[in-house]
Amino acid sequence: MDLRNARIIGGISTILLCLSFIPAIGILFAIPGVILMLVSLNEIAKKLNESKIFNNYLISVALNVVAALVGITGFVYTAFLFINTIIRLPLEELSNISPEVLFNRIFSRGELFSFMESFGKWLWIVLLVLVIIYILMVVSGYFIKASLNEVGEKLNDSNFKTAGLLIFLGNLLSILFGLGFIIVFVGDIFLAIAFFSMKAEAAEIKLKED
Secondary structure, X not given: OOHHHHHHHHHHHXXXXXXXXXXXXXXXXXXXXXXXXXXXHHHHHHHHOOOHHHHHHHHHHHHHHHHHHHHXXXXXXXXXXXXXXXHOOOHHHHHHXXXXXXXXXXXXXHHHHHHHHHHHHHHHHXXXXXHHHHHHHHHHHHHHHHHHHHHHXXXXXXXXXXXXXXXXXXXXXXXXXXXXXXXXXXXXXXXXXXXXXXXXXXXHHHHHHO
């Protein structure tokens, strides 16, 4: 594979990553988008003889996977504890309870009071999970920025640097909900522009000169 193919694969990857912002079905585009990005950056890293390009992006992907696992685990754990606090049944019995019984247990006076007592405890667990996810996302964004900065430096293309900076800032501002995601989306657009405007021939010449 040469830089021409890496450019095409990277461009397709960024389109898929942009589509990953579609609610509900975005994950169907995100997974192949990330895989293709890894393939593209791996080839670029080999051609530019700079392993940090691929390694930094791979670290960012790993951190995002960990963040997703933390989120899923935290949600499932707190959901079960939340329900168990209200209805006071062992966790293994929750799957066998009927909706009618669950409704009656939740809205009985005594159980509702018990829920209010325990609410603060579960809220702290949720906040802890969110803080961990946020930190992982920020660090992940930093490694994406580092990876794309290397590409931009080697190819003398500011679009890669701009994309990396925007993605990092988007992750940093993800605490502001919509604003952070919008910035990441704009960063992905800049990354698409960077790939599709990348002149493989000029890059090959530059490599030979170096």
